[in-house]
Amino acid sequence: MKPVYQMENSGISFFFNPESVAVVGATEEPGKISNIILRSLLRAGFKGKVYPVNPRYSSVLGMECLPSIEAIPEKADIAVFAIPAPAVPNALKNAEGKIRGAIIVGGGFAETGEAGNALEKEVREIAARAGIRIIGPNCMGIFDTASKLDTFFIPEDRIQRPGKGGLSIISQSGSFAVTAMDELAADGIGVARVVSYGNKTDVDEADCLDFLADDSETKAVAAYIESVDDGRRFIEAASRCSANKPVMAVKVGKAGAGITAARSHTGAIAGRYEIYRAAFKKAGVIELDGYEEFLAACKAFGMQGRAKGNRVMIITDGGGVGVGLSDACHALGLDVAPLPEELSAKLKSELPPYFAIGNPLDLTGSATDESFALSLQKTMSGDHYDIAIIAALWGPPALTDNLPAMLAQKPGFTEKPILICTPGGEYSRQRFKLFREVGLPVFGTPEAAVRAASVLARGARRG
């Protein structure tokens, strides 16, 4: 249970545009958490003031190092505490009046048992009295491409940072946030804000969703959730956020016990997950099923917007993959609607006679960049389809590296999402980056592409 206290300033937006950051426990020693954080701030080009704090140093990484938080001239918006857990309460006490927010990255708190729990309670109470908001403890903190704040203490040679984009990620788990970020970076997907809030002793998913709802940098939100403490507050914040932009979530720990002993059928059947699922529905949150779908959703919403409906147009140069895509669409409730009569006639008149005109539209081994682009334009410009899946196999000799850019122009249908499915070996995999560079999400299998399409379509409707 969280303590009931009223914050003077309940918003957490200052965490995401700080003018100054103190790093408590700053050190010259490479590989130490605080050192990695300081280097990240310098490398990423954080524009505000940085105050290393540690009585043992007079300078760290060429910056003046202050002996204590009290020595900070005026105030710092936030302080990152990279010190051992038992030292946190005192340091936080000394920070009263000097900082608005604390990011406590270290572990050794409630996650470790009774003593840690008591320590965390103490930290929470000190912060509440001092009017300091806390992210953490036991977390990675914030990676932010807008403010250039990066408190994720894993060196960049191990975990790549994504570029700037519109996707924001909130995660209870630090390792999940880090791994997802690394994958997104490798896939060329940019992010806006990534928050790992760990033990959420103060700031939790509802606070983050509340902030992201009005954040103009954020176009879509993906959440990793282990548990929610205040369900109704979560629903309010998530509803507000999902009214403005797509919000999706993966909930792990599905096999939780039922609500009560089996007194009624309902009580016996209602697992924790069913209730979370109902909560997501109530809040307009798109439910994601596991890690793969989380990544597919990040890819899809990181590069494309939501679909207006579930009608899919499939354009391919390989009949087999086309049918596979079609099957996968049916399995996930997407509608591979047949071509309307007049559209079919138009395509027949403009495309070579040996193309198989239908949905899937099969351009065969004679496919060219131009025939892909023309088919895309004709089928997607009217109100017949909501999503296009392009299955580009690289066998046809006429296809060139210009294809991705031609598709990305989306002639006549700027609002509708396109997904690329490009299965194959080395030559095909090397083409992935061409699609990424022009902002098209690309997948190696029909199933993955269709999964992403279904997420985009689920974003279409609420209720």
Next chain:
Amino acid sequence: MDTRAIEKIVKEALSLGRKNLVEPEAKAVIGHASIPVPAHRVVKDVADAIEAAKEINYPVALKVVSVDILHKSDAGGVALNIKDDKELEIRWSQMILEMADEMPLSVIEGFLVEEMAPSGTEVIIGGIRDEQFGPAVMFGLGGVAVELLKDVSFRLAPVTKEEAFAMMAEVKSFPLLTGYRGSTYKDLDAIANAIIKVGEILIQVSSIKELEINPLVVYERGAVAVDARAIIS
């Protein structure tokens, strides 16, 4: 919805140290929320039972009323389709004997004589209270679909009419309500009404922890709650 009348029923049961409502009480609860229940009377002896059955009109059902017995039919405490006075007397004696065998220690408060609801499609509507998210409502089609296949859907209360319809459409066995294999199209509005009302009861009356209508029998027009139970605290 008569919230005060519902609260009164629960309060009385709680004052007796009870953790659940017996069937007539649970039916009174949902009745106060205008969910239709069959005509019924609680009686103590066979003479009263016969009188009640005449009032209600045969055929009737006879069910034991006992706080100790949650699964009445497993304990031999349910007799259906009783057609006349003579059959009622026979089934009454049989029930008493069987119950003495199966549940010798249970306290029997009385017997429920109830109008025999015609057969229809059976659905289950349940309400539960979640620690984090508050009241939630479950819907499923009766019998195997729920117990074995767990083919059910959930929404958090309050449930809107639109959500109630989405809950029905979501279960795989939904076609059983909409004319599968020549069956008739069932009264979905009546189901939606019961779903919404169960959610409302849980929101209004915090001492009800779980509330379940199983089954709600649904017809082309209307639906009736044939059995109901509630967990209170």
